[in-house]
Amino acid sequence: MIVLLGSQVTKQAGQYALALHTELKARAAGVAWAKGIGKRFIISGGYNWGVRYDDKQILQKPDFSFEAFTRARRMGKSEAEAIRDFMREHCGVPEDAMLLEEVSATTEENAQFLKIILERPAFSEAKGIAILTLIHHMERALPAFRAIMEVEPLLAEDLLAMQGPIWIDKICEYYESPKEGKQWDTNKIRELLTNRKSVGELLKV
Numbered sequence: 317m318i319v320l321l322g323s324q325v326t327k328q329a330g331q332y333a334l335a336l337h338t339e340l341k342a343r344a345a346g347v348a349w350a351k352g353i354g355k356r357f358i359i360s361g362g363y364n365w366g367v368r369y370d371d372k373q374i375l376q377k378p379d380f381s382f383e384a385f386t387r388a389r390r391m392g393k394s395e396a397e398a399i400r401d402f403m404r405e406h407c408g409v410p411e412d413a414m415l416l417e418e419v420s421a422t423t424e425e426n427a428q429f430l431k432i433i434l435e436r437p438a439f440s441e442a443k444g445i446a447i448l449t450l451i452h453h454m455e456r457a458l459p460a461f462r463a464i465m466e467v468e469p470l471l472a473e474d475l476l477a478m479q480g481p482i483w484i485d486k487i488c489e490y491y492e493s494p495k496e497g498k499q500w501d502t503n504k505i506r507e508l509l510t511n512r513k514s515v516g517e518l519l520k521v
């Protein structure tokens with residue numbers, strides 16, 4: 317079972333789009349589907365427009381008020397739904413392979429609500445849970461998940477690199493600017509991916 321951690325979505329002229337970091341994760345999940353690495357996905361991400369971000373920026377101070385959540389719900393799609401639609405339309409992943417968790421607003425809540433979902437009888441035989449996100453988020457997400465359940469990391473960069481050198485270039489371009497307040501070593505990322513090694517070697521968790 318692969319758990320894809322949601323993130324920012326935008327609306328332009330009434331149409332939903334994924335922020336670049338969100339699209340990279342969604343495309344990586346599509347690679348996992350195409351390669352047979354995963355055939356079932358839980359996409360985690362609630363209604364966070366106006367709560368965590370707006371169309372212009374990530375909010376410096378999230379608004380976790382009751383009113384903000386009700387407004388976000390009225391705005392339309394959750395992160396999980398927008399990501400699911402992208403994966404269906406651009407990656408060919410069928411809807412029956414994707415379960416949506418549409419309540420969480422933080423990484424910690426991703427983990428907490430996933431734990432609740434996995435306690436249902438339908439998931440009693442699930443063998444192995446992999447958390448899919450980008451390495452700059454994984455460094456924070458993995459400890460949050462491992463505090464309450466057994467999971468393994470699945471790095472979006474590793475999956476995207478399976479599609480060839482052009483994607484390694486795109487990943488390195490993405491990391492030219494700091495992520496999560498940290499400047500990542502793009503030369504090391506390129507070296508690892510070019511040699512078919514995991515960028516997980518850079519994780520400090």
